[in-house]
Amino acid sequence: MAIEIERQDDPDGVRIVVRGDVDMTTGDRLEEALLRAEEQAPATLTLDLSEVEFFDSTGLQLLLDADLRAGTDGRRLVVVVGDGEAARVLELAQVADRLTVAVVE
Secondary structure (H helix, E strand, O other): OOEEEEEEEEOOEEEEEEEEEEOOOOHHHHHHHHHHHHHOOOOEEEEEEEEEEEEOHHHHHHHHHHHHHHHHHOOEEEEEEOOOHHHHHHHHOOOHHHOEEEEOO
16 A cells, blocks of 8 residues: 655644555655755654554654654654554564653554
8 A cells, every 4th residue: 555644734833643564665745745844944844654554664763763763853753653563563572661652542
């Protein structure tokens, strides 16, 4: 499956909703969306991965890079995960405690 990226702007920040697969073939599109959102310097950038069906090391690296940039720029990055693939990868990589993670059920 391909990737679908939806951007939602609100007064509190920017929310990027991702559906489908985050992998080597789609990662560049997600990275582009994140960088465009960061250009607006929102106080909070929310990355909603709760509808992601496949999430590999490419997605993990993009997420960690975005978190590093957020810390450097004084922005809050919130990662929303469900009980699917993204949550599993974050748990396996043991990085969930480094990130601000919101879980939807």
